[in-house]
Amino acid sequence: xxxxxILLAAALICSCTFAATVDTVVIYSGCMHKKIKxxxxxxxxxxxxxxxxxxxxxxxxxxxxxxxxxKRVPAIKEYADQMRLIIVCxxxxxxxxxxxxxxxxxxxxxxxxxxxxVNYIDAHYLTIPDRSHRAIAGLSMGxxxxxxxxxxxxxxxxxAGSMSGGVDLRPFPGEWDIAKRIGDPHKYIxxxxxxxxxxxxxxxxxxxxxxxxxxxxxxxxxxxxxxxHQKMVDLKIPHDYxxxxxxxxWEYWANAIEFQLLFFKKQFQNRVN
Numbered sequence: 001x002x003x004x005x006i007l008l009a010a011a012l013i014c015s016c017t018f019a020a021t022v023d024t025v026v027i028y029s030g031c032m033h034k035k036i037k038x039x040x041x042x043x044x045x046x047x048x049x050x051x052x053x054x055x056x057x058x059x060x061x062x063x064x065x066x067x068x069x070x071k072r073v074p075a076i077k078e079y080a081d082q083m084r085l086i087i088v089c090x091x092x093x094x095x096x097x098x099x100x101x102x103x104x105x106x107x108x109x110x111x112x113x114x115x116x117x118v119n120y121i122d123a124h125y126l127t128i129p130d131r132s133h134r135a136i137a138g139l140s141m142g143x144x145x146x147x148x149x150x151x152x153x154x155x156x157x158x159x160a161g162s163m164s165g166g167v168d169l170r171p172f173p174g175e176w177d178i179a180k181r182i183g184d185p186h187k188y189i190x191x192x193x194x195x196x197x198x199x200x201x202x203x204x205x206x207x208x209x210x211x212x213x214x215x216x217x218x219x220x221x222x223x224x225x226x227x228x229h230q231k232m233v234d235l236k237i238p239h240d241y242x243x244x245x246x247x248x249x250w251e252y253w254a255n256a257i258e259f260q261l262l263f264f265k266k267q268f269q270n271r272v273n
Contacts, residue, residue, distance in 0.1 A: 019044055020081040022070060027090075027120045031108040037066050038117060039089040040125065041080040052126045054268040055086040056261060057113065057157075059098065059138030059145045062176045066091035073254045076261075083265045086125055090117045095177035097169075098145030102191055103183045109145075114153045130158075131207070135264040137161035139253045140221070141176065144169070147197045147211070154205035159267045161212040161260040163253050167197040168224040198228045204237050210267040211239040214256055216246025 023040045045051045058076070060068045069076060069089050080087045090113050092098055101107035122129040136157045138146040143165020150160030169178055170192050173185040182191040193199055211232075215225035222243070229241040240263060246252035 020077040022077060024067070025120075025124070027117055029108075029112045029116055031111045031116065032106060036091050036112070038091060038120075039066050039070050040121065041070065041077055041087040041089075042125065043081045043084050043086065045126065050126060051084075052128045053084055053086045054133035054135070054264070055088055055121060055125075055127045056264055057088045057090065057117070057134070057136040057146075058257075059092055059113075059136065059142030060089065061138070061140035061142050062095055062097075065094075069257075072250050073257055075254070076257060079258060079261050083261055085261065085265065086121070086127060087261075088117065088121055092142065092145060095141070095180065096145075097141055097166075097176075097178060097181050097195075098148055099181050099195060101181045103188070104181065107181060110149060110152065113145075114149050114156055118156060131156055132158045133268050135159035135161065135210075135267065137163070137212075137257075137260050137264070138165070139163040139256075140248065141166060143167070143221075144197055147213075148195070148200065150209055150211075151197070151200050151203075151205060154207040154209055157209070158207075159210035159212075159264050161263065162197075162214070162225075163256045163260065164215050164219050164221050164248050165197070165213070165225065166221055167213075167228045168199075169196045171224065198224065198231060201228065201232060201237065202235065204235065208238070210263075211237075212242070212260055212263045213239060214242035214244075214259075216248070216252050217243055218245065218247040219252075220248060 021042050026035045028035050096109040098109045100110040136146045143162030146160050147162050150157040185192050215222050
């Protein structure tokens with residue numbers, strides 16, 4: 001019995017010692033002329049081995065911020081450790097939708113995340129700095145953002161995932177400050193057409209992407225996700241698609257994120273540049 005207790009104590013000490021760490025860093029945005037916070041979750045690595053890791057950029061939703069994921073789903077720290085991933089949670093503003101806004105020059109979150117954040121992370125952390133070991137995912141506004149950025153920057157991201165993503169903006173002209181970012185939907189209809197993922201997918205990049213899309217069947221974005229899935233099937237674009245009971249909630253996303261990270265882990269192991 002005493003021997004068993006000693007082993008249990010040793011296991012607990014190890015689990016506490018060899019665990020992911022959470023950094024909050026400040027990344028200066030030259031394109032927006034301001035400092036922006038970002039959470040970085042690092043898996044355990046000894047100072048001796050200097051192991052390098054794949055990176056997953058995890059985007060938040062409308063009205064959230066850089067630390068929302070780690071606060072609402074603290075298990076992502078365990079996932080980073082178990083799957084040997086660096087998880088990067090940049091701030092996308094209250095309602096940026098991850099665009100370089102064509103109507104507001106102070107919003108350039110496409111350039112910020114795809115260039116400035118990625119460059120900072122590769123310079124300051126032990127990443128594997130190529131597209132085959134770099135993925136991007138997100139929920140809701142961030143689900144749209146992840147697919148939008150991956151399609152636009154397939155030279156940077158090799159995989160993308162969306163959870164309950166707003167993948168077609170057009171059915172929601174008065175919602176979530178979208179019009180503030182890309183203009184009135186009647187006056188600037190091309191902005192809405194060109195920046196909706198469901199339309200962008202027809203110009204699928206020459207460099208293939210590993211894509212996972214999922215949405216709850218009770219989510220207000222469910223129909224647009226099903227339509228995106230069907231369009232990708234029609235265009236013969238490879239992807240994983242999951243729909244299951246659930247709504248637009250943290251209960252759903254807390255469950256979904258583990259499967260998204262497992263999907264990326266598999267892609268990192270199988271893909272080459």
